[in-house]
Amino acid sequence: MEDLNILNRATFDDKQQSFKVVIQPCILEGYGSMDLGGPLNVFWIKHIAWKYEYIDVGFPGARVRLPLKKPVVSVSDVVTDVDTALPPFQQPKPIAGKIEFKVKNTNLDNNHKLELTFLLQGTLVRPKSGTEPLSLKAMLAYIMMDPGTKGQLAMQEAMTDELDQTLVQMGLGSIRESLPKGFGAIKSLPAPIQAAIIQGLISKGQLPESMSALALPFAGMSGGKPQLALPDADPQKEESVFIGDMMEVCPDECQDVLKREYLRKIASLMVEKGWRRI
Numbered sequence: 001m002e003d004l005n006i007l008n009r010a011t012f013d014d015k016q017q018s019f020k021v022v023i024q025p026c027i028l029e030g031y032g033s034m035d036l037g038g039p040l041n042v043f044w045i046k047h048i049a050w051k052y053e054y055i056d057v058g059f060p061g062a063r064v065r066l067p068l069k070k071p072v073v074s075v076s077d078v079v080t081d082v083d084t085a086l087p088p089f090q091q092p093k094p095i096a097g098k099i100e101f102k103v104k105n106t107n108l109d110n111n112h113k114l115e116l117t118f119l120l121q122g123t124l125v126r127p128k129s130g131t132e133p134l135s136l137k138a139m140l141a142y143i144m145m146d147p148g149t150k151g152q153l154a155m156q157e158a159m160t161d162e163l164d165q166t167l168v169q170m171g172l173g174s175i176r177e178s179l180p181k182g183f184g185a186i187k188s189l190p191a192p193i194q195a196a197i198i199q200g201l202i203s204k205g206q207l208p209e210s211m212s213a214l215a216l217p218f219a220g221m222s223g224g225k226p227q228l229a230l231p232d233a234d235p236q237k238e239e240s241v242f243i244g245d246m247m248e249v250c251p252d253e254c255q256d257v258l259k260r261e262y263l264r265k266i267a268s269l270m271v272e273k274g275w276r277r278i
Helices: 136-143 147-169 191-203 210-215 235-249 252-257 259-271
Strands: 011-025 029-035 042-055 072-075 079-082 093-096 098-102 113-127
Touching: 011 029, 011 098, 011 136, 029 072, 042 072, 042 136, 072 113, 093 136, 098 113, 235 259
Parallel strands: none
Antiparallel strands: 011 113, 029 098, 042 093, 042 113, 072 079, 072 098
């Protein structure tokens, strides 16, 4: 499990939201809107249910004509013109900012008032102020985790937070300020690419120089050049092949920090240590 700095950037609240739409007699459709507390707040719907009743309010000509038809409901762009119960969604559906509701009275000639209450189960995600908002993909990934995995992630992030506080107190700079999305994305890459990316961030001033030894997997490599594990290997050829492999597996977003000088240095160190293409 790697630190992704998820919980420092957003809160996740599992809850049930309810909302009532009332349609007076002789009105075909009713509408309503539930504010989620901010345009960046996202409610991930796991299940939508509703209950309804027709109420005689003394309107002239009111009577019950059987069989009653089921009301037709819509919820934002998640559910459109549905009149039957829905199973839970296999993958939660996101709605940002506010939830829009629409109800159609399918028993208009009964002259009754219709009251329909929506019951929405899901997770409300709210970004924390002063942090970079999570992407929808990151929100979904966290929501879909099982409780045990969420616990491991929380522990990993807490450990990184403690390390960050120690580094700040020592005057070495903040990991969280330099990498607000956490080390997870970088640590998921091969170790040589981690080194090149972090060294690139240091050169751009996005990480303090003092973090080089902490972050770079190859920071301690020095000294004379050992012999290759296979004596017939061509060092220049192997370094070129190594650089080519790194560029092939590196994600697009890492290209701007993979400077040629760092790639050559890392490739040289790896070949010195005995690396070669088999």
